[in-house]
Amino acid sequence: xxxxxxxxxxxxxxxxxxxxxxxxxxxxxxxxxxxxxxxxxxxxxxxxxxxxxxxxxxxxxxxxxxxxxxxxxxxxxxxxxxxxxxxxxxxxxxxxxxxxxxxxxxxxxxxxxxxxxxxxxxxxxxxxxxxxxxxxxxxxxxxxxxxxxxxxxxxxxxxxxxxxxxxxxxxxxxxxxxxxxxxxxxxxxxxxxxxxxxxxxxxxxxxxxxxxxxxxxxxxxxxxxxxxxxxxxxxxxxxxxxxxxxxxxxxxxxxxxxxxxxxxxxxxxxxxxxxxxxxxxxxxxxxxxxxxxxxxxxxxxxxxxxxxxxxxxxxxxxxxxx
Ligand code: PYC
Numbered sequence: 001x002x003x004x005x006x007x008x009x010x011x012x013x014x015x016x017x018x019x020x021x022x023x024x025x026x027x028x029x030x031x032x033x034x035x036x037x038x039x040x041x042x043x044x045x046x047x048x049x050x051x052x053x054x055x056x057x058x059x060x061x062x063x064x065x066x067x068x069x070x071x072x073x074x075x076x077x078x079x080x081x082x083x084x085x086x087x088x089x090x091x092x093x094x095x096x097x098x099x100x101x102x103x104x105x106x107x108x109x110x111x112x113x114x115x116x117x118x119x120x121x122x123x124x125x126x127x128x129x130x131x132x133x134x135x136x137x138x139x140x141x142x143x144x145x146x147x148x149x150x151x152x153x154x155x156x157x158x159x160x161x162x163x164x165x166x167x168x169x170x171x172x173x174x175x176x177x178x179x180x181x182x183x184x185x186x187x188x189x190x191x192x193x194x195x196x197x198x199x200x201x202x203x204x205x206x207x208x209x210x211x212x213x214x215x216x217x218x219x220x221x222x223x224x225x226x227x228x229x230x231x232x233x234x235x236x237x238x239x240x241x242x243x244x245x246x247x248x249x250x251x252x253x254x255x256x257x258x259x260x261x262x263x264x265x266x267x268x269x270x271x272x273x274x275x276x277x278x279x280x281x282x283x284x285x286x287x288x289x290x291x292x293x294x295x296x297x298x299x300x301x302x303x304x305x306x307x308x309x310x311x312x313x314x315x316x317x318x319x320x321x322x
Pocket of ligand 1: 014060085087088089090091162228234236237238239240241
């Protein structure tokens with residue numbers, strides 16, 4: 001029986017499961033190097049940790065790593081039900097609260113290594129966490145794509161630590177009760193982008209689709225609905241999605257450096273954003289709140305037919321039915 005120690009939290013409603021012990025040794029190197037080994041040699045651990053029956057499509061995993069830079073407090077690799085994330089805003093906020101719960105971090109400024117670069121984080125005395133995300137920028141403006149069943153959908157392609165297509169067009173108000181329809185629509189947009197060969201820089205897959213439209217509660221702020229790879233929608237306002245949105249607003253001259261941006265998510269929870277100018281785009285700072293929900297030990301028993309998780313990517317069923 002293998003065991004994995006985890007600490008679960010949620011950030012504005014979106015869960016994070018931090019792996020604190022029991023994961024196989026990924027050898028030396030920074031998070032990008034160790035991510036390559038994780039993907040190549042240990043991918044079943046990903047589904048064992050975040051997929052059913054121990055997790056769900058919504059859980060984002062965060063493998064805690066020893067830092068390799070002298071001023072970093074830790075390294076991290078984010079993963080989900082279908083693969084790996086370059087950066088994760090809500091996950092970073094959850095990780096900082098987890099490190100605090102472990103006694104490894106006190107209020108103040110710290111640095112955290114991710115596969116897409118080192119980010120600054122700040123734990124505030126009231127428990128809120130700010131993330132100084134990677135440089136974010138708009139890659140393409142007013143991209144139009146034909147989406148079967150929905151017509152022409154226009155939006156921007158932007159980087160916020162993950163690739164986003166951000167549109168203001170929504171088939172329904174951004175309310176939780178419409179999540180199935182919003183999921184189907186954003187999924188169709190993503191598929192249409194792929195079919196049209198539209199990607200991010202160097203053809204990168206745009207694996208996050210974001211609707212950003214006035215909140216249906218009449219509060220006057222913008223709300224979002226973000227479909228993540230693996231077809232789970234982000235319960236939080238999405239830190240990387242908020243960064244990408246702010247990069248577009250900054251490029252349009254609609255958000256000034258230092259101005260506060262309130263981003264509401266589909267649950268009505270909010271992140272606060274601000275930015276400084278970067279070289280190519282903006283340097284976003286996202287602030288939000290996370291809460292610890294569990295300290296647990298996962299058991300992986302080889303006698304269990306679902307020891308390694310029920311993985312949507314797994315073709316074992318196809319093999320078995322042949
Ligand atoms: O907060 O950046 C984020 C995020 C990405 C995917 C889920 N949450």
